[in-house]
Amino acid sequence: MPATINPLRYPGAKRQLIPYIEKLLSVNNLTGSTFYEPYAGSAVVGLELLQKGIINKLILVEKDILIYSFWRCVFEHTTELCKRIEETAIDIETWKALKPLRDVKHCDDANLLDLGFAGLFFNRTNFSGILNANPIGGINQTSSYKINCRFNKALIISLIEKLSLLNEKIELYWDDAINFMNNTKKNFLKETSFVYFDPPYFVKGERLYRHYYSKSDHKALANFVRENKHFDWLISYDDDPYICGLYSGFGAKYRPFYLDYTVSSKQRSKGKELLISNLPLPPITINRSNIVENA
Ligand SMILES: C[S@@+](CC[C@H](N)C(=O)[O-])C[C@H]1O[C@@H](n2cnc3c(N)ncnc32)[C@H](O)[C@@H]1O
Incomplete structure (x- = not known):
């Protein structure tokens, strides 16, 4: 598999998370599910999982x-x-x-x-x-x-x-992520679904994307996952106290991780990015360009 597995060189692409998300699906019996990426960008995670046969269908939304x-x-x-x-x-x-x-x-x-x-x-x-x-x-x-x-x-x-x-295994929508999810959520009851939310970064979003989020938009996403409990989800974010505050108090699990980070035991205690989920999150470590589960 070449290092470039995607035709886009997308800012904030989560190629390094693919092995971890594959593992998360596997340990939670979500292999073969319909995988939603409502903030598609390069869609590198979903496309790779689809190519490998880990998921059955990919739903992409991009504004x-x-x-x-x-x-x-x-x-x-x-x-x-x-x-x-x-x-x-x-x-x-x-x-x-x-x-x-x-x-x-x-x-x-x-x-x-x-x-x-x-x-x-x-x-x-x-x-x-x-x-x-x-x-x-x-x-x-x-x-x-x-x-x-x-x-x-x-x-x-x-x-x-x-x-x-x-x-044939992909559906693509030009829409606002939360609007789309609100209109689609009834489908989650009919099929095994997993939603990977990778919203615009809280701090750098305005610099990187033509569509980015205000504080109230970030809050609306947190409210959506808080109020809709009938599907499994993972969110990746920059590690900011405001974001942590939005997801505290309703059982969400957290894991810090380090994108593009050379392993250094001294620096590992600082969270650069954050995974949040309703599922238990296995430990993660960075091994240069990939994230692998701790032994
Ligand atoms: C962090 S990037 C996603 C990167 C992607 N996970 C990847 O690996 O390439 C966030 C994406 O959300 C898109 N976006 C911004 N606001 C949106 C909205 N309201 N609804 C849907 N997509 C949005 C941006 O255009 C950008 O492509």
Whole structure:
């Protein structure tokens, strides 16, 4: 399996959590369940679990129209998207031509491919994969790193073609996560479900995403899981006292973890990120790029 298992280089992607979440599903008899990712982003966790046959179905929800459109193109317009990637120059002129698509608010059949390609293009050509950022190398391309340095067309196309084979097991929605969950919650009674919430970061969300949360939005998510007890869930967050306060007092379990963290016994006591769940959470440790369960 290549290190890049996803065509997006997404800020806050949770690739390192995949082994842990796989283990969590297994010890709680949730293997084969329907897996919800209501803050999809790169959807790296759900897509990997689906590819491995750990889950049976993947429901993705994303509010950012560029990211949503990208995934729709991957699953419904694979050939056209790959052709567009093949034929488009990855340079600053293309970046400038696509820039107005960052302001589009609606998507339909007429602009879906443009939006989907733009989502991929900005994600792979901008600083840190941030859709609203400037291009790698700057507008004037004066740096030794150029706009195309993270855009390996052949690799991206092969990842897209591989993921497109999963399309029959994926449902994709352009929606607000909590709105979607409220409209969908009756389904949880009909099938074994697990919901992995990875909301925008509490502190850095505004810098990283075009849609991010206010304090009251974070509170609304906590209220949703507090009030809806008929499904199992996991939330990943930045470790902040405000977030801890939202989830205290109704039996949620916590585990701190360390993303992109080189193991250091001295530093391990500081929680950088947080897992919260209604399920008992096994201990976690970081082993460089992966999280593994403690022996
Ligand atoms: C922390 S990222 C998720 C990263 C993802 N788990 C991954 O591994 O790539 C949060 C995502 O939520 C999306 N988002 C922000 N507000 C949202 C909302 N109200 N409803 C649904 N998605 C939202 C952002 O666009 C972003 O893609």
